[in-house]
Amino acid sequence: MNNRELPTNTILIVDDESDTINVLLDALAQAHFTTYVALDGESALQQLAETALAPDLILLDVMMPGIDGFETCRRLKANAATRDIPVLFMTALTDMVNKINGFAVGGVDYITKPFQIEEVLARVQAHLTIRRQQREIEAQREQLRELNAHKDKFFSILAHDLKNPVMGFLSMEHILENFDDLAPEQRVAVTTQFRDSARNLFALIENLMTWSQMQQDMLVCYPQEVPFMAFVDRNFKLLTPTAAQKQLQLQHRIQDDLLVIGDVMMIDTVVRNLLTNAIKFTRPGGVITMSASCDARLATVAVTDTGIGIPAEKLPDLFRIDVKYQRDGTADEKGTGLGLILCKEFVERNGGKIWVESEVGRGTTFYFTLPARLAAEQAHA
Numbered sequence: 001m002n003n004r005e006l007p008t009n010t011i012l013i014v015d016d017e018s019d020t021i022n023v024l025l026d027a028l029a030q031a032h033f034t035t036y037v038a039l040d041g042e043s044a045l046q047q048l049a050e051t052a053l054a055p056d057l058i059l060l061d062v063m064m065p066g067i068d069g070f071e072t073c074r075r076l077k078a079n080a081a082t083r084d085i086p087v088l089f090m091t092a093l094t095d096m097v098n099k100i101n102g103f104a105v106g107g108v109d110y111i112t113k114p115f116q117i118e119e120v121l122a123r124v125q126a127h128l129t130i131r132r133q134q135r136e137i138e139a140q141r142e143q144l145r146e147l148n149a150h151k152d153k154f155f156s157i158l159a160h161d162l163k164n165p166v167m168g169f170l171s172m173e174h175i176l177e178n179f180d181d182l183a184p185e186q187r188v189a190v191t192t193q194f195r196d197s198a199r200n201l202f203a204l205i206e207n208l209m210t211w212s213q214m215q216q217d218m219l220v221c222y223p224q225e226v227p228f229m230a231f232v233d234r235n236f237k238l239l240t241p242t243a244a245q246k247q248l249q250l251q252h253r254i255q256d257d258l259l260v261i262g263d264v265m266m267i268d269t270v271v272r273n274l275l276t277n278a279i280k281f282t283r284p285g286g287v288i289t290m291s292a293s294c295d296a297r298l299a300t301v302a303v304t305d306t307g308i309g310i311p312a313e314k315l316p317d318l319f320r321i322d323v324k325y326q327r328d329g330t331a332d333e334k335g336t337g338l339g340l341i342l343c344k345e346f347v348e349r350n351g352g353k354i355w356v357e358s359e360v361g362r363g364t365t366f367y368f369t370l371p372a373r374l375a376a377e378q379a380h381a
Helices: 018-030 041-050 069-078 096-104 117-177 184-215 228-245 264-280 312-317 339-349 375-380
Strands: 010-014 034-038 057-061 087-091 109-112 224-227 249-253 258-262 287-295 298-305 354-359 363-374
Touching: 010 018, 010 041, 018 034, 018 117, 034 041, 041 057, 041 069, 057 069, 057 117, 069 087, 069 096, 087 096, 087 117, 109 117, 224 228, 224 264, 228 249, 228 258, 228 264, 228 287, 258 264, 264 287, 264 298, 264 339, 264 363, 287 363, 312 354, 339 354, 339 363
Parallel strands: 010 034, 010 057, 057 087, 087 109, 249 287
Antiparallel strands: 224 258, 258 363, 287 298, 298 363, 354 363
């Protein structure tokens, strides 16, 4: 038996009767199963232990030389690698005691010899279906366990992030009581700090509400064909004053005829978040460029900055909800920690993907894709 990965619907026959084996091999081959044979229980256990054989189901005779089928099944169920494989006993022993023994050691069904091959195939198919459903349920349980663990970590991070601006408001209580006694420049500093904390708290709550709606499937995606320049124009107008305050240059290399297909609100949020991040982490005098290419019905959009960059070991954590990677901007701007998570969810909801490349000290580029076409293509169609 070769040590190799086996296809699905693989059955191991454990029996010492050549006639029985030949009948089963012919019938199972016609039903498109891959079959393997062991002539006794010890050989079956050895094959399973020493090779890559991982059958989806075992047809196991009870009366065999050496250890019988009951003991073979008992050992299979004691081994973590084989305990979940369904075992169907094949036997001429039809009394109730033997049937109870078979179920007691872990068998899932009995096939009485001499058997009808139609019955064998029906029972095999039934238990393979049950096994497949069990695997799917276990995979779903694992996904739920992982998701719950991520959310627990996320809520822990969120509680910390909510605490900071609230504590900032509380710390201002004493200052506000004596506000009239402050010098003009002190009043400006206090009101600026108050405004920034309020904006940060509002942005955090707004992003949290959006993320919560996504998790509950309350945000419906309405894809439509839109000129990508509409998103560029709107967000450049919105963010140019902020960029100008940091002496940053916003520029784009987007074709006027690039049409993307997606939900307007979601794509707009992605563009705004990525541009805002670029502004936040670029020093005065830097340049932020938005560009796009369109190939094979897919647009690849890039937001590139000449900013401070991101350490390579932190890149895998940027889109993870259970890992906190948050830092102040080059002008001490605060972040919510949710912006990139929303970008990932929105891009994927619209049939695209998002990724990042960065080099510390040289800058960062965020890429995302969307279904798209060039308007010129329709004119030529």
